Amino acid sequence: MHRYDLISCHDCGVLHSRRPVRPREKARCVRCRSVMYRGIHSDASRMAAITLAALIVFVIAQCFPIVELDVNGNASRATLLGSIIVLWQGHMPLVAAAVFMFTVLLPAVELLSLLHVTLALAGGHKPKSFNLLLYAIHLARRWGMTEVLMIGILITIVKMTSLATVVLEPGLFAFAALTLMLAIVVSFDPKMLWNLGDALTPQPDVPPPVPQAALSCHVCGLVSADNGARRQDCPRCHARLHHRHPDSLGRTWALLVAAAILYIPANLLPVMYTHSLFGLEDDTIISGVLYFWDSGSPALAAIIFIASIVVPLLKLAALSLLAWTAQRRSRWRPLQRTVLYRMVEFVGRWSMLDIFVITLTVALVRFQTLATITAGPGALAFCAVVVLTMLASMQFDPRLIWDPVPPNGEKHA
Ligand SMILES: [Zn+2]
Ligand SMILES: [Zn+2]
Structure with missing residues (x-):
């Protein structure tokens, strides 16, 4: 048995042995019914192509204005970054920083890290700082909010139409396209990329952990045997292992x-x-x-x-x-x-x-x-x-x- 054949349910901790599922199929936990993983085309070059396309659309969405407002010949336009700067200058630096993180920085980190990893995997090697990149994807995905921003943009437009003439600009369409593309990118689960990386470097076959003493890594999902030590690190991604969140x-x-x-x-x-x-x-x-x-x-x-x-x-x-x-x-x-x-x-x-x-x-x-x-x-x-x-x-x-x-x-x- 390969060491990544075991998977622990995120929601209830039941151990399952991983079985291949077809694209669009879901593997559910036997006890709590939560989805543990989905079947996707785990083809790294296909993932790299979609990620690159999403990255290009992301740059377009960030550079072009989203909407223009016309009132009696006065016009004002807003790009996302421009709006964040206005907020910053309006004595709201913390809110501006949060909006910047959730809509610009973290989606950029996710896409760039994913592109780097999938390009390397497609080329048949594990990139340098593989663990760090996958951890960045894991973190950025939890806090990235492009789809929420998209609905926010639509609400703003409706709100403005009652006040002034609203002209839709290219940034709006780019954000709409980006939202759809990110829905595909989200299916590239970092835990699955970890397994793809493992498959490239030959792993020693290790005996499956004794079920009563298994620890599941909360970052990469690897299940390891509990060696009874006070401090134990994940052998794959080096994150600290805990029986439960401390x-x-x-x-x-x-x-x-x-x-x-x-x-x-x-x-x-x-x-x-x-x-x-x-x-x-x-x-x-x-x-x-x-x-x-x-x-x-x-x-x-x-x-x-x-x-x-x-x-x-x-x-x-x-x-x-x-x-x-x-x-x-x-x-x-x-x-x-x-x-x-x-x-x-x-x-x-x-x-x-x-x-x-x-x-x-x-x-x-x-x-x-x-x-x-x-x-x-x-x-x-x-x-x-x-x-x-x-x-x-x-x-x-x-x-x-x-x-x-x-x-x-x-x-x-
Ligand atoms: Zn479960
Ligand atoms: Zn780990």
Whole structure:
């Protein structure tokens, strides 16, 4: 048995032996039903070609303006980077840095690392710093938010059409194409690339780990035998191995409390100020929702209400429930709690939607004589809530849900 033939379920820790699946097929865990891996064409040169195409579209999307706004002959255009700079200069450096990370830096890191790795694998060799590159892909993918930005751009456009003439620019179409291409790129799982790399360098056949004492690497997915030492590193990627995320519940609680406290100013403080001939107006998140509702766009009002108000609140409630039941070692509905955890993981990034709308709005509405919009302190608090709840869900170890549940004959890591 090859050492990468074993796979441990991310959500409940059950060990499975890996079996090949056809493209578009999914391998599900026998106990918690979560998808462990998908069948894709694991052809490195094909992956390299798609990644290169996505990278070119990414550069076009970043360089060209996304939309242009015309008011009585005054025009203003916004590129993504230009909008981030406007936000930075408007005394919101932290929010600007977060938007830059999630929409420019991390997608670029992901695409460049993936291109480098797949080109090397296609050429039949393992690149230098293979581990570091795959770790970068793993990390960048968790925090990259191109698809959320795309919806944010669409909402901004609809919002602006009621104020001024909106001209669609090439950057918009490039972002739309990039969103579609990234949906394919995301299927190139770093864990599978790790196996492709292993297949190139001959690995010694090692005996499969004794099931009662197996440790699963949270970075590369390799299952190793627990040698009983206090500190043990993954033999493949050298990450520190843990039976469970260290201090998972303590850290989850700390981040949840911080997020819950900041949720209050995020909703009460203004997220935007409008300076116009009629004076100064401020907007909170809820007044933005009401604006869309009153101006005849109930669908948009609903999207922003759900993404900005309901989702963060549900995330806080769901994570508190998961942490509390795990702490009590509850055996109550483990399957449903795992599904809840997966939903929290999935929706986490979508709460950034309103921050992206604010970023673009601030950059577009800059007509000195008519109106100027700047970001308010609520935006900073809101951004912090989103980042803290995402960190909280990453700290929570879903295997804690299953630890008190008696196994049904399966072997665990
Ligand atoms: Zn499972
Ligand atoms: Zn590893």
